[in-house]
Amino acid sequence: MEGADKSLHSSSKHYKCQRNHWRSTSLGVSAATLHPAHGSRKTSKLHRMTWADSHGTINSMTSSLPQRRTSAATTIATLIAMASLVLVASHIVKVISRDGETAFLSANDRSRWCMITAIVDEGTFAIDGPIATPSPIKDTRRPWDTIDKVQHRGRDGQLHYYSSKPPLYPIMVAGVYAIVQAITGLTLPTHPIHTTRMMLLIVNLPVVMIWLGSCYAIVRTQTRGARTTLAAMMVAGLGVMVLPYAVSLSNHLPAAAATALVAAIYLASPTKRRLAWAFVAGLGAGFAVANELPALAMAGLWGALFVWWGWRPLVVFSVGFLIVAIAFFGTTWWAHESLKVPYAHRGNGDIVFEIESSDRPAEGQPPEVEALINKFNELDELSDADRAKWKIEESDEPNRFRLFTHNADYAIIPKSMGYEVRHWDDWYEYPGSYWQTERRGVDRGERSRLRYLFHMTLGRYGVVSLTPIWILVPLGILLGVSRGRLFGSENDDHFKRLSVATVIVTVVVFAFYMARPLIDRNYGGVSVSLRWTLWLTPLWFAFCIEPLRRMLSRRGGVVFASVLIAAGIWSVMLSIDNPWQSPWIYRWIEYMS
Numbered sequence: 001m002e003g004a005d006k007s008l009h010s011s012s013k014h015y016k017c018q019r020n021h022w023r024s025t026s027l028g029v030s031a032a033t034l035h036p037a038h039g040s041r042k043t044s045k046l047h048r049m050t051w052a053d054s055h056g057t058i059n060s061m062t063s064s065l066p067q068r069r070t071s072a073a074t075t076i077a078t079l080i081a082m083a084s085l086v087l088v089a090s091h092i093v094k095v096i097s098r099d100g101e102t103a104f105l106s107a108n109d110r111s112r113w114c115m116i117t118a119i120v121d122e123g124t125f126a127i128d129g130p131i132a133t134p135s136p137i138k139d140t141r142r143p144w145d146t147i148d149k150v151q152h153r154g155r156d157g158q159l160h161y162y163s164s165k166p167p168l169y170p171i172m173v174a175g176v177y178a179i180v181q182a183i184t185g186l187t188l189p190t191h192p193i194h195t196t197r198m199m200l201l202i203v204n205l206p207v208v209m210i211w212l213g214s215c216y217a218i219v220r221t222q223t224r225g226a227r228t229t230l231a232a233m234m235v236a237g238l239g240v241m242v243l244p245y246a247v248s249l250s251n252h253l254p255a256a257a258a259t260a261l262v263a264a265i266y267l268a269s270p271t272k273r274r275l276a277w278a279f280v281a282g283l284g285a286g287f288a289v290a291n292e293l294p295a296l297a298m299a300g301l302w303g304a305l306f307v308w309w310g311w312r313p314l315v316v317f318s319v320g321f322l323i324v325a326i327a328f329f330g331t332t333w334w335a336h337e338s339l340k341v342p343y344a345h346r347g348n349g350d351i352v353f354e355i356e357s358s359d360r361p362a363e364g365q366p367p368e369v370e371a372l373i374n375k376f377n378e379l380d381e382l383s384d385a386d387r388a389k390w391k392i393e394e395s396d397e398p399n400r401f402r403l404f405t406h407n408a409d410y411a412i413i414p415k416s417m418g419y420e421v422r423h424w425d426d427w428y429e430y431p432g433s434y435w436q437t438e439r440r441g442v443d444r445g446e447r448s449r450l451r452y453l454f455h456m457t458l459g460r461y462g463v464v465s466l467t468p469i470w471i472l473v474p475l476g477i478l479l480g481v482s483r484g485r486l487f488g489s490e491n492d493d494h495f496k497r498l499s500v501a502t503v504i505v506t507v508v509v510f511a512f513y514m515a516r517p518l519i520d521r522n523y524g525g526v527s528v529s530l531r532w533t534l535w536l537t538p539l540w541f542a543f544c545i546e547p548l549r550r551m552l553s554r555r556g557g558v559v560f561a562s563v564l565i566a567a568g569i570w571s572v573m574l575s576i577d578n579p580w581q582s583p584w585i586y587r588w589i590e591y592m593s
Contacts, residue, residue: 073229077219080230081212084237088208088246091576092200095247096193101135101143103196106526106580109249111148112170113196115163117188119174120181125167125335126160133189143192147434150342150427157407161430164342167335168290168328169251173203204246207257212237214260218542221267228549231561235469235544239568240537241529244579252534255291258284259298260538266305267494267542278306278313282320290328292535293341297508301501308497342427348400348411349423357418366392366401366412367419375421376405396429396436442582443525445518452521453514460586461523461530466571469544469564476543477503502539509533528575528583 095103104110114130122129127149135141146163154160163170177199181187186195215236219229237243245252262284265277285302288295299321306317329339336342355367355375369390389406401412402424409424428435439445446452455461464470480499513521513532524531551557574584581587 072226073220073224076226076230077212077216077233080233080237081209081216084212084243085205085208087238087576088243089201089205091247092204093197095197095200097143099135099141099143101137102192103200104144104192105248105578107146107148108525108580110144110146111163112165112173112249113188114144114146114149115165115167115170116174116177119171120178121187121189124154125162126154127163128161130189131161150345151430152336152345152427153408155337159430162336162342162427164427165251166290166328166341167331169254171331173199173249176202200247200249203249204253207253208243208246211242211253211257211260214257214264215538215541217264217268218260218538219545221264222542222545223549225549227552228545231548231552231565232541232545234565235568236541239467239469239565239572240541241466241571241575242534242537243572244528244575245531245534247576248579250531250579251291252531255288255295255535256537258288258291259295259535260541262288262302263498263538263542266302266498269309269494274309274313275316278309278316279320281306282317282322283324284320285317286321286324286328288535290324292532294509294512294532295535298501298505298539301505305494305497305501308493345425345427347425348413349425352410352421352423354415355419355421365414366394372403372412372421395426396433397426402429441526442522444522446521446523447518449514449521452523453510455523456510456513456530456533460589461583462585463530463533465585466529466583467568469568470540471564472544472547473540475547476545479546480543498539499543502536502543505539506536509536526580526582528571528579528581531579 095105097104102110104113111127114127115125117130118124118127131142131145131149133142133144135143148164149161150164151159151161177188177195180195180198180202184198186198188195212233216229216233219232219236223229223232242253242256262281265281265284270277281302285295285299289299303314303318303321306314309317332341333339338345353375355371369392372392373387373390389404391404392412393402393404395402395411399414403410403412403421411422411424411426413420413422446455457463458465477499480495510533548561551561571584575581582590
């Protein structure tokens, strides 16, 4: 027993010594260091080596934590991006029109496809041929016809129909179509379903990739955490109303992607190849304006923001923007011999001359054709053949007549004592024009501007009601303005400036659309969202990330954030099959009533 007690005592003593050694080495301090008198030099050296090794191991472990977090965040972002691309692609491959004859989903994208077909297959911008294409099922039906068209005289002096869309982006897509046609032999007129789907996959999926990559870059400027990255990329990849427009050919997806690219470059503020990135940002800002003209307000603000990069990056940024501007106006002139976009021709042109009269013109009575011919003869002598082609018709607009000549059209407007002759500039007035008749549904316009503001924000077409995560934007902007050194002083300065710019451009855009006349207060027509504001999405997205990060640190915040994100995904999933339908809230209200 005594031997056993000694053995037990010896074991207990040995265990205590070992425990003390483990404690000391876990703190990076050896027993010999604590009690140098009890250790030899060799032991002290050995323990110092042990301390150094353990300290290096701890440093290695702690330094690897950000790398692991970044790796996890990148993996999460990649998986969500893949899910988003698969979602878009799976809907593109089954896109089909209501009549089942084409893959065009609305008058909006039909207008662009008509222009693309006319450019490649007919060598002209006039879409007379495509819109007259008869249905192979029913000869009286015109599946390519669109209400988004204008009419004006071409270079041959004859009246032709043209797409009302700015031509720059369709010309770029036409280049892709020409390559596809050369390789596969497929054409839009002969294979309108399969060719359209193939084109959408080739054109839209890379744009979606730019959108997702830019959004991830914006996230990385604020956090490397896996949880916040997951939430933010769920918003960007599945929960914003940009995605439904990826299954159709429109200007909204490229405008949003271009704005996201500029925002990502500005916030990341790369130090390497700074001039190259400034040039890309200029191209992006210009391309956003080319697709959404109200983005011109943000283009000016981008210029002001890039001042802080230095004068050289600002000059390079301006060069990139100028290149797109030249391409935009150059292609517009090429297509229409006008620097104004087609949909801007909605009134009377410059005055040519006036015809004075001693009597007040009778209501509804135009001047005599001979009087007009005599007046024009003073400017340019007319032949008898030219005179025979002249005629005057009553315009669809009150108190206006239209003069058709052999090579031009004019607006005749009765005045108090005579007539005023102006160049004809109402390209939307033509036989059967939808825009000159009694409109239906939302196209009639919203009479009350306050009601219009409500439905643009919180109502049927509301940016917040369809994507509730945007309620975090005001908080994010306040944090952006007043934040301390959260991400480094330079990054904070970028956020402060961008937050001010975002407030300005948001107010300007909403005020612009509220100030529009009744004819334009139509919520963007029949579409799943307030599509005119989609290009602002990346700016709002940038200011949701910090509020999300703070919310996700609390259990209640996780639940609330999940509800907001899920509601946005709900809106997308109910719209992804066709962006050219009323919002799901609007449809639900109509169904319930």
